[in-house]
Amino acid sequence: MTFEAEQLGESGTELAFLLRDLRKRAGLSGDRLAARCNMSQSKVSRIENGRTRPSLVDVEQILRALDAPPELVSEASALARMANTEWRNLRELRRKGLGTRQAELKALEASSTHMRYFLLSMVTGLLATPEYVRASLAHSTADTSKAVAGKLGRQAVLYDASKRFTFVLTEQAVRWPVVSPLALAEQMDRLASLSYLPNVQIGVIPVGAPTPRTPLSTFTIYDAVLVTIEREQSGGSTDEHTQDDDGRAGEPDPSRRRPGPRRGMSAVPRRRRDPSQRPVGRRLLEGDGRERRAPHAPPRRPRGRVMSRAVLRFVTHRITRHPDTDVTFEAECLHCKWKAEPSTDSAAVDVECMSHTGLSNHRGFRRICTSFAMVVRAE
Numbered sequence: 358m359t360f361e362a363e364q365l366g367e368s369g370t371e372l373a374f375l376l377r378d379l380r381k382r383a384g385l386s387g388d389r390l391a392a393r394c395n396m397s398q399s400k401v402s403r404i405e406n407g408r409t410r411p412s413l414v415d416v417e418q419i420l421r422a423l424d425a426p427p428e429l430v431s432e433a434s435a436l437a438r439m440a441n442t443e444w445r446n447l448r449e450l451r452r453k454g455l456g457t458r459q460a461e462l463k464a465l466e467a468s469s470t471h472m473r474y475f476l477l478s479m480v481t482g483l484l485a486t487p488e489y490v491r492a493s494l495a496h497s498t499a500d501t502s503k504a505v506a507g508k509l510g511r512q513a514v515l516y517d518a519s520k521r522f523t524f525v526l527t528e529q530a531v532r533w534p535v536v537s538p539l540a541l542a543e544q545m546d547r548l549a550s551l552s553y554l555p556n557v558q559i560g561v562i563p564v565g566a567p568t569p570r571t572p573l574s575t576f577t578i579y580d581a582v583l584v585t586i587e588r589e590q591s592g593g594s595t596d597e598h599t600q601d602d603d604g605r606a607g608e609p610d611p612s613r614r615r616p617g618p619r620r621g622m623s624a625v626p627r628r629r630r631d632p633s634q635r636p637v638g639r640r641l642l643e644g645d646g647r648e649r650r651a652p653h654a655p656p657r658r659p660r661g662r663v664m665s666r667a668v669l670r671f672v673t674h675r676i677t678r679h680p681d682t683d684v685t686f687e688a689e690c691l692h693c694k695w696k697a698e699p700s701t702d703s704a705a706v707d708v709e710c711m712s713h714t715g716l717s718n719h720r721g722f723r724r725i726c727t728s729f730a731m732v733v734r735a736e
Contacts, residue, residue: 489535489544
């Protein structure tokens with residue numbers, strides 16, 4: 358399934374609104390939905406307000422708890438897949454830190470049962486020797502000590518008998534000379550040793566083997582929930598749907614950059630100002646300190662793209678209640694954990710509070726009124 362970049366930005370908001378609308382249709386409060394899904398109420402609130410991106414498992418639990426109709430289940434599932442699809446640039450990953458990326462991969466491996474890897478050009482960190490790991494990150498200018506430790510620490514998951522691993526490598530990936538010939542022989546010996554683990558399967562595609570379709574990317578499949586794809590773009594950058602293993606794709610070679618001035622900059626040398634004249638605000642002082650008027654400067658030529666003049670018109674807007682939602686009233690006791698049943702009738706909530714006072718003699722309550730609004734153009 359292919360998504361456009363605009364869809365990825367809008368799907369999270371649409372999913373949050375749909376889940377909130379389904380909960381209100383079911384007549385459940387946030388606390389009751391959280392209890393049914395074994396989540397915290399704060400997490401449900403963040404999901405419905407779009408502050409937290411829910412996983413596919415979270416969305417499935419919420420839909421099952423709400424007993425949503427099949428057509429809305431398919432719509433919410435499609436939005437969840439788009440919301441959980443993202444492109445990451447290798448430079449962005451390096452700004453966050455290669456060690457942080459290893460922590461993310463470790464969490465993915467801990468939450469998955471069956472992981473399948475296709476390795477096109479290099480050996481993944483789970484199968485690599487320490488020397489191979491250090492050599493694969495040698496091109497990075499940042500500190501890679503945490504990344505190396507993270508990769509080696511992730512290898513412990515291979516010995517978890519409750520998980521299954523399937524690795525398919527090309528012969529080029531196995532033979533690629535990332536390290537010296539002796540170290541490469543040790544790397545091949547490690548691959549052979551790990552293949553004896555009962556939960557690990559390793560296969561190698563020989564160079565001469567016919568392949569009906571040409572593999573273009575390294576990818577990883579986590580159960581049937583998440584797929585990560587690593588691919589090269591023109592210009593040397595790497596884009597990915599949550600990259601499989603950081604550091605396996607290089608940055609653009611600076612030697613390939615075309616010489617010359619940057620975009621929007623002129624190649625003509627700038628006029629040097631007389632050192633005996635120093636600017637003070639918009640004035641110029643002569644060498645003896647006397648003020649003189651600055652000569653009229655010629656009009657500056659626009660740099661880069663020339664913007665055309667546009668006429669803007671102010672349009673009045675107003676905020677109003679969302680037509681598809683109702684105002685709900687809630688109350689909770691300040692002395693105990695009692696909460697009134699949410700209702701669209703404020704009087705009914707007040708009656709429940711007075712009844713609770715008669716039973717417990719608690720007189721303090723927090724009243725909550727929730728309403729949804731939208732901005733519309735004023736007529």
